[in-house]
Structures are given as structure tokens and as C-alpha cells.
Amino acid sequence: MTDLETLIETGSRQGIFDLLTATPALATKETSHGISPILLACYYKKPEIAALIANFANQINLFEACALGKLEETAFITERNPATVNAFSKDGFTALGLATYFGNEEITKLLISRGADVNIPANNGYNVFPIHSAVASGNISITKMLINAGANVNVTQQAGFTPLHAAAQLGNVDLIILLLEHEAEVDIRMEGGKLPADLALEKGFNEIAEILKV
Secondary structure (H helix, E strand, O other): OHHHHHHHHHOOHHHHHHHHHHOHHHHHOOOOOOOOHHHHHHHOOOHHHHHHHHOOOOOOOHHHHHHHOOHHHHHHHHHHOHHHHHOEOOOOOEHHHHHHHOOOHHHHHHHHHOOOOOOOOOOOOOOOOHHHHHHHOOOHHHHHHHHHOOOOOOOOOHHHOOHHHHHHHHOOHHHHHHHHHOOOOOOOOOOOOOOHHHHHHHOOOHHHHHHOOO
């Protein structure tokens, strides 16, 4: 398993193929990170590696499907077991949380249509909501979807970080406008006292900082 994790981290497609050909059971064995090899590859931003590993798995679960962008598998699993739409993965994220984090718009739309709660945060201590993930990845379409489904734009993750803090830090004007249009509050302070305007200023986005000034 240690060998597989190292190969995933280094992105060695041939090494992974050879290892899983010899020992296919490793494709579904839990890694030292407490997640599957498929999810580990997704977190390393190596979708091709994740897809390769998935080919050696007899089946993938809902969380892996959402991370991989597998719409048909997501639809099949949630139709068969509707309660899974608000369940948590081993590392504490909902299916919607993973779909938004990895920018899978069609899966996000499907999950919302099947009752995924847009206001459930990760239960792993980070308190990350789907809207945090969507804004952090700069995905306007998914952010709009979440807001239209009732997402609270002023939720705070660990350290009091709001979606507006994230958009300000990124200097993403379109996301900032979208959030402000839906009553994002400019005066929420993170732990330590920083406002969204402060984060924009730190990154050199002076005009944005002026717009967000309290």
C-alpha cells in the first residue's frame, strides 16, 4: 500500500498499472490517509491516475463517483439509495461537498435535485460548506446553483472564513458581485479580526479592497 501511495503522489501511471495488475485488491484498500486510493489521487489533482485506479476497482462508491465526475454512477447510486445524498465520506465530506470541490457541475445539479442539503458542512473539524469549495475553486456556475438552492452565503468555515473572504483573497470580481447581490456581509471578521477587504488588500487587490471596505 505504501508503494501505491508513493506512485500516486509521483504520478507514475505505468508503476500503478503494473502494481495493480499484480495486486488489484489494492485499488479498494484504505490508504494511510484514511481514504481510498481513488480519492487520494483526486486530492492530488491527478484525475487520470484516479481513473486508472478506478478501472481496477470492482465498483466505486458515491464519494468516488462525485470526485471523479462520474454522472451515471452518481445517478445510479443515489436512485438506489436516496439517503446517501446527505451521508458523509470517511474524511468527513458530503457527496455535494466533493462534487463542488472538484468542479463537477452536472453532478452538483443532480445531487441538489435529489435532495442534497446545500447547507451541510464537512464534519471533520474544518466546517467547510459546499459554497466555500465552489468559491475557493472560482466556479461561478456551481456557486450560483448553490445559492439558488438556498445556500447561506455568510457561513463560516474554520477560523471564521466566509465565501466572501475567499473571493476577496482570490480577487474574483464576478464572484464578489454575485455574493454581494445575495447579501454577503462585508463586516464579518475572521479569527484574528481580518475582514474580506483586508485579505484583498494583502493580495494587492486595492480596488476590490475599497469596494469591500466597511
